[in-house]
Amino acid sequence: MNQHSVKFTADLLTADSTSVAYSTEDWLKKYQLEARAHLEKCSLPTTAEEEWRFTDLTALYKSNLTPPALDEPIDASVAKSFLIPEAISSVVLLNGVYSSSLSTVSSDQTKIRVCNMASAMNDAQLNASLKRRFNSLEGDGVSGFCEMNTALFKDAVVIHANSNSSSFETIHVLNISTGKHTFNHPRLLVIAEEQAKVCVLEDYIGIGGFGYMTNAVSEFSLAAESQVIHVKLQRDDDSAFHIAHTHVGVDQSASYQNWSVSVGAAVSRHNLVTRQREEGGHIAIKGLALGHDKRIVDTHSCIEHTKPHGQSVQVHKTIAGDRSKVVFNGKVKVQRGAQQTNSSQQNRNLLLSARASVDAKPELEIFADDVKCAHGATVGQVSEDELFYLKSRGLNDDLARNLLNYAFAREVIEDLPIKSLGAVIESYIRDQTKT
């Protein structure tokens, strides 16, 4: 076992040993104690494990992290400048804790209920729902970081879309880190009842924070015929560590659409696990990851079809510049009973520099015999002919390259349902792919 990982794990658990978040609820306390006990035996993953061999976390494990101060001052106007006009409710978590002063929650809670963990548990009905759906993590893509989150999370955002929510109202969950070498464990739970519709923006930023770790867990539970749009925008500070686990369960004929955009952090890892649990579910994932400077950006996705007539479409694009390291591991699993599955996966990687690297690994595990699974992965460079064409129209080299980089990435973001994010992401692409 790796000594840095062992020490780091133990330090985090002791630094925060005083706080089991909701000890009043037995079911939650049980999860938390179990997670803690398990972590005390098995520490966080290292490159010695196959699933983590491209994600070197030594820098994280060598850093001395402390819990964030709970009364960290923040300039409210700066925080609010990140909010989007489309959101009917904006929930702001400051270092993993719900901030009532920065959040604006719609007064109409009859269709979509948005609250923090404590309020949810005070509502008998919601508490029962939470009890059933919380900690659905199992199987592929689960790691010690999930347990770390379960053991140490301070607060959670709960979004509960009722069956009468019919218009994809947008909820913005903005996670702000302000600490220097601190850690936080944001948690998000999204429950969509039958035929419900909701759009969730899960957003991570650092304001004044430095070298901190975000260790996020998000769970999505989609009941039959519900439709969920989920946009995850990771724009943590360039010095930060961002570890995120997203687990999604899709019931009969429900539809889950995900856009995952990674443009921040020094080291980031996103485990995105989606499981079609009943017949006819639909999963669509679009990913964009930018490698810039010495960043390591790793996306591990798993789409699992367990029942017949499931559909999934995945497009993952990356741009690797400077000395960055970009990783994509895309697993598609079709279980024995999942006949008539129709799945496609496309992974396109653009290398901008001789010192950048891309590790692309499509992984298909198919146990059914009547399925259609297409996949493709490419790694390429900017084409000389395209560049010459643009330059012959007067554009200088940098601008022409910038335009082509943006053109490459645009497929992922052009149909983003949250329109105002288009320009925001475009500016990240332009900034981070400058030569």
Next chain:
Amino acid sequence: MIIKNAETILSVQNLVASIDDTQILKGFDITVKAGEIHAIMGPNGSGKSTFSKVLAGHPSYTVDNGTLEFKGQSLMDLEPNERAKLGIFLGFQYPVEVPGVTNGSFLRLAYNTVQGARGKDELDPLEFDDFIQSKLTLLGMDASFLERSLNEGFSGGEKKRNEILQMSILEPTLAILDETDSGLDIDALRVVANGVNTLHGENDAVVLVTHYQRLLNYIEPDFIHVVDGGRVIKTGDKSLAHELESRGYEWVLEENRSRAA
């Protein structure tokens, strides 16, 4: 039109250029003056397209010898974008498709970059829309062209019209149109030719690179150059085009061979 004492726009002398260590241009000469239209013709592989790419500064080609001057200024060390700002325009044989960049925003960017360098005011999107309207009409193009991705999914004819649209907004002093007629039906050819004729004036020059005499029925050249083996082997007036159309290239090549011998 041939104008007495007109300014020399392009002067190419003994140009030798190669790609991947293979020499393609082997002593290419041409002089183009303001107001003139030149046609460069020749069989496949003669070096016509290479000449147009070298002129525009394609990075895959290296110039080994000779001079390449635009209005008395050497182009040798200039990037393609610097040449564009000076007033050189290459209409591509195969315009590149760039998905994700809208035609309209690209045209405005090109306009502002090139015309801005010449001291004109930059246009904002609304001003640019007004400006480009008459150009679209000239080329029989619908405004919806501007909303589409640059050349993506354009038919052959649409791509070529789009090239001439770019030429119309960049107002080059020297336009080299590389096989602009290839892939065009007769109506599209008329539209494109009409566009070029309308844009051409006494202060600029046009060089047409073409396989066929057909285009020259619509755009009348003042000079015709036959290229073979990376050199101009015969220059004449427009009657040469008709002769080439009826007799083919072989007699010119033969004439050249016997002269060499």
